[in-house]
Amino acid sequence: MANRSSTLRIGVVGYGHLGQYLVERIIKDGAGLGLTLAFAWNRNPHKLKGLVPDHLILEDLSAFKTRVCEVIVEVCHPQIVKDFGVQFLSHAHFLVSFAPLLVGLSGNESISIFLAC
Numbered sequence: 001m002a003n004r005s006s007t008l009r010i011g012v013v014g015y016g017h018l019g020q021y022l023v024e025r026i027i028k029d030g031a032g033l034g035l036t037l038a039f040a041w042n043r044n045p046h047k048l049k050g051l052v053p054d055h056l057i058l059e060d061l062s063a064f065k066t067r068v069c070e071v072i073v074e075v076c077h078p079q080i081v082k083d084f085g086v087q088f089l090s091h092a093h094f095l096v097s098f099a100p101l102l103v104g105l106s107g108n109e110s111i112s113i114f115l116a117c
Contacts, residue, residue, distance in 0.1 A: 007036045011069040011092070013061065013084075014076025015042035015052075018097065022073060023052055038069035043076070065091055073097070 010030075012022050019042070026037045039058040042048055048057045058064060061084060064072070072088045073095045074081055081096055088094040 007031075007034055008071060009036050009038040009067075009069045011038045011058070011064060011067060011072040012040045013072060013074045013080060015040060015047055016075065019075040020051075022075065027052070038067045039064065064088070071095060
């Protein structure tokens with residue numbers, strides 16, 4: 001996990017209504033709250049173009065490890081939690097937007113994610 005600095009770097013995974021709101025607020029008001037956007041990802045990266053600065057757009061989610069990030073917030077499809085949850089936790093704190101989706105994971109995956117949360 002990255003070391004905590006004076007600014008908490010947030011990665012947002014998903015750019016639906018909630019993801020868009022989070023990204024916009026972090027970009028606009030984050031500095032005053034001690035937050036900065038590390039990256040934003042969406043399954044269709046073109047949705048982010050023109051709305052999120054290009055250097056903050058993560059086109060390939062498996063490249064999240066290349067970004068310094070203390071917290072990753074998931075606001076997308078539950079499959080992302082299944083596919084990336086344990087990896088996210090090995091590099092950052094991980095906020096799952098809808099906890100009941102942990103039920104669909106295998107025992108080891110759900111226990112690992114639940115205990116780390």
